[in-house]
Amino acid sequence: MPRQRPQPWRHLDPSLLELVVMSPDDMDAIVDDIAVEVSRQAASERIIDPSPRDLARMRSIALAVLTELFRELGNPDGETNRSVFREQGRLHQQLGGSVEELVGYYELAGMGFWRTMLAAIPVESLPVAVVSTVSEALLSFITDVIASTVGGFVDANTESASGLQAMRDRLLEILLGDPPPDPAMLVASSRAAQWTPPARVAVGVVEAPLDGRPESLRYSSVLSGSRRGHTVFVVPADDVDQHLRALGRTEGPRVALGPVVDLAEARASLKVASSLMRLAKRRGDPEGAVLTLDGNELDLLVAGQEAVTNRMAGSVLAPLDALEEERRTVLLETLAAWLNRPDQPSAVAKDLHIHVQTVRYRLRQLRELLGDAVDDPTQRARLLLAVRARQLFAVTPEG
Numbered sequence: 001m002p003r004q005r006p007q008p009w010r011h012l013d014p015s016l017l018e019l020v021v022m023s024p025d026d027m028d029a030i031v032d033d034i035a036v037e038v039s040r041q042a043a044s045e046r047i048i049d050p051s052p053r054d055l056a057r058m059r060s061i062a063l064a065v066l067t068e069l070f071r072e073l074g075n076p077d078g079e080t081n082r083s084v085f086r087e088q089g090r091l092h093q094q095l096g097g098s099v100e101e102l103v104g105y106y107e108l109a110g111m112g113f114w115r116t117m118l119a120a121i122p123v124e125s126l127p128v129a130v131v132s133t134v135s136e137a138l139l140s141f142i143t144d145v146i147a148s149t150v151g152g153f154v155d156a157n158t159e160s161a162s163g164l165q166a167m168r169d170r171l172l173e174i175l176l177g178d179p180p181p182d183p184a185m186l187v188a189s190s191r192a193a194q195w196t197p198p199a200r201v202a203v204g205v206v207e208a209p210l211d212g213r214p215e216s217l218r219y220s221s222v223l224s225g226s227r228r229g230h231t232v233f234v235v236p237a238d239d240v241d242q243h244l245r246a247l248g249r250t251e252g253p254r255v256a257l258g259p260v261v262d263l264a265e266a267r268a269s270l271k272v273a274s275s276l277m278r279l280a281k282r283r284g285d286p287e288g289a290v291l292t293l294d295g296n297e298l299d300l301l302v303a304g305q306e307a308v309t310n311r312m313a314g315s316v317l318a319p320l321d322a323l324e325e326e327r328r329t330v331l332l333e334t335l336a337a338w339l340n341r342p343d344q345p346s347a348v349a350k351d352l353h354i355h356v357q358t359v360r361y362r363l364r365q366l367r368e369l370l371g372d373a374v375d376d377p378t379q380r381a382r383l384l385l386a387v388r389a390r391q392l393f394a395v396t397p398e399g
Contacts, residue, residue, distance in 0.1 A: 007072070007080070009073055009141045010073070010076045065113070085148040085149040086155070089151065089153035089156065092149075102149060103146055109142075114135065169225040171189045171192075174186060175189075175234065175266050176227065194220075195220075195223045197263055200236070200262055201234050201236060201266055201269065202237060203233070203235075203273055204233050206233065206253055216247060217243070240260060255291070256277040256280060258270060259292075259293055275303070276293075278303070279291070306389075309385055310393060313386035313390050316382055317386050345360055
């Protein structure tokens with residue numbers, strides 16, 4: 001149970017109460033005086049803009065502060081009720097105010113009250129200790145109600161953010177659903193989610209909870225949310241390169257981004273992004289990897305037809321599979337490098353960190369085992385898919 005904060009204003013000596021307790025009949029006049037003082041000080045110090053709206057809210061705050069202060073002064077056993085201040089904090093957030101502005105209102109109200117009180121009592125005839133005791137008690141009270149007001153502001157802010165995120169999650173479901181969304185529904189849902197739908201987008205997936213997504217995906221132009229247990233985001237086409245650069249510069253979870261498509265085809269981009277993320281997990285790509293179609297097309301094709309490509313690999317690579325494991329591994333590695341750099345034995349040697357004569361020797365062995373497939377462009381395509389399937393799925397000849 002949290003410890004109760006000290007409330008020195010409740011324990012003021014009775015002889016000091018007459019310095020601060022004022023008649024309820026004078027409340028409106030006091031509030032007016034405070035508002036005038038606040039207006040003057042705000043204008044001179046440029047703390048807040050003393051507009052009619054500000055002054056009206058300032059009067060409301062001052063009246064609430066005075067009412068509760070006079071109720072609690074010298075009353076050690078009375079109930080502490082801060083609901084009115086929490087509600088003021090909530091209202092301020094809902095009206096679009098900032099927490100800094102809100103705290104400024106209360107601080108100015110406290111200063112305004114203190115100056116009004118000092119003008120009404122003979123401070124010069126009072127001991128310094130008495131003035132210090134009273135001022136510390138009043139400052140503690142203002143600090144206490146500020147904490148309650150800020151708490152209300154934070155609660156409203158959290159609820160507002162939660163409500164907005166729910167709207168964005170709903171928009172993602174509409175945008176990425178099947179069939180494509182009705183245009184009128186999409187416009188209405190986008191407005192409710194405070195997102196402006198672009199004509200073309202790319203859709204991505206983050207391997208992290210929503211609150212763990214990279215900072216660059218928190219921009220207002222990015223629609224992000226939770227969908228079916230995954231963190232999904234939609235980026236305007238014009239911003240894709242910018243986000244890819246930002247993601248590449250930061251450490252974080254794996255991110256997969258589908259191709260740019262028309263907004264109505266967003267679901268197709270999501271399918272590619274989801275396939276890329278599954279591929280990254282299958283390959284064991286490192287944390288922080290950012291995947292796009294570029295450089296991953298072949299692996300996506302192979303992974304998309306795993307059973308077919310594994311069967312083809314078993315057929316095409318059967319002569320290699322008959323060899324003992326060490327020799328098979330060496331020749332398969334050489335074949336993969338050769339298929340990536342056909343007719344470039346020196347480049348293959350460099351990639352494998354071996355002598356070019358060793359490459360030529362291994363190629364002779366491969367030609368003896370696989371025949372024309374090593375050099376024929378048409379058959380090379382089947383070899384390439386077979387080798388990539390064997391690498392990607394790590395299927396042994398026996399399995």
